Amino acid sequence: MWKRALDRAGVGAPRLRRDYTEQRRAVRRFAPAEYAAARLLLPAGLLPHVVAAVAFMHETDDRIDRGAADERAAALAEWDALVRKAFAEGDSELPVLRCLTRTAERHPEVRGHVTDFLRGCAYEVAWRTIADDGELDRYVREYALPALMLTAGLLAPAAPSAREAFTAHCHVLIRAMQRLDFLEDLAEDVRAGRPGVPADAVARHGADLTRPGPELGRLVAEQADRAAADLVAAAPLVGVAAPAYRPFVRALTGVQRLRLDAVRRAGPALAARGSGPSAPRAAVLLLGETARARRGPRTG
Structure with missing residues (x-):
């Protein structure tokens, strides 16, 4: 089922297929109920892109959720720069960002949502x-x-x-x-x-x-x-x-x-x-x- 989902999502390159599979494992581990709902109830071709978005959100939260406010703000600034670089270059050293950029290619509206989310993370860090x-x-x-x-x-x-x-x-x-x-x-x-x-x-x-x-x-x-x-x-x-x-x-x-x-x-x-x-x-x-x-x- 997962291989079919990758095919229908337009994920063909072997490295990207491994990247999306890695994100799938992570999402299944930290959000098993949500993953089960998506796997059972969403069209197969959308599932890998939902996985990529959820994995990115979790990675962001994990990076900015530790330490004092100034440490969290610094972590957010560093992460924001890595995300911007990935979008600018269409690639990244990080599998989670390689998946995100590929998903944004297939679903261009994702990039705007990522920008809004990272801007909102500054509010999350500060309150x-x-x-x-x-x-x-x-x-x-x-x-x-x-x-x-x-x-x-x-x-x-x-x-x-x-x-x-x-x-x-x-x-x-x-x-x-x-x-x-x-x-x-x-x-x-x-x-x-x-x-x-x-x-x-x-x-x-x-x-x-x-x-x-x-x-x-x-x-x-x-x-x-x-x-x-x-x-x-x-x-x-x-x-x-x-x-x-x-x-x-x-x-x-x-x-x-x-x-x-x-x-x-x-x-x-x-x-x-x-x-x-x-x-x-x-x-x-x-x-x-x-x-x-x-x-x-x-x-x-």
């Missing part, structure tokens, strides 16, 4: 706290949405008006996803000194982010409700996507609902541990979408 929902939305607009569009942009409709609507719904979806990220990772983020739950909400509930308690429970419930509202508002994304991509988009949004359920169940316990979607329920969701896709195209 320490999220003051309120307005600042959360800025974080999403500056960083989280460009990160999502590295892959979602490959699924966007060609018509400008439909693409605009697609991106707008992606914005709402990633805002819900980011709010869930900050709740799931609350204990880890507090230890790192970078809690992402809006500070005004923490103060409003009088919550102690380091200890379970009723105040933290009310904070989590409020933030979960806001994520739920965004998931409802993002529902039209499935209908905007091209029919071939709708099973994958449905699975993606369905997994967010499972994440939301897990956050609600964890409640104040998020001060001590993370949470995530139920693996059995996620498997059922993925298998259901796979069966639905095999039955034939649907309209919603």
Whole structure:
């Protein structure tokens, strides 16, 4: 199946085929559920390019996520220069960038998404706290949405008006996803000194982010409700996507609902541990979408 995917993606050179295969192994290792969804629900010819985009995003995050703010900023500047050089020369010493440049040749819009993402990484490197929902939305607009569009942009409709609507719904979806990220990772983020739950909400509930308690429970419930509202508002994304991509988009949004359920169940316990979607329920969701896709195209 993978060799066929490489053929359909236009990846013919032996070195590039090895490069894409290396990125596939990496993505399967750090994002097994997401890879399984892409493998089962996306057209074969798109899979290697999605793999390349996800691998690049992960490599970027890994490079800029360690050390003090100035060290992270320096790592970003170095990485940005390597990416620019790869695009300018159409080649790189790094397999992840060789794949990225090849994917951008086949899908020219990727280059713009890469530029937006790297620009947003400066915001990701610099922030320490999220003051309120307005600042959360800025974080999403500056960083989280460009990160999502590295892959979602490959699924966007060609018509400008439909693409605009697609991106707008992606914005709402990633805002819900980011709010869930900050709740799931609350204990880890507090230890790192970078809690992402809006500070005004923490103060409003009088919550102690380091200890379970009723105040933290009310904070989590409020933030979960806001994520739920965004998931409802993002529902039209499935209908905007091209029919071939709708099973994958449905699975993606369905997994967010499972994440939301897990956050609600964890409640104040998020001060001590993370949470995530139920693996059995996620498997059922993925298998259901796979069966639905095999039955034939649907309209919603």
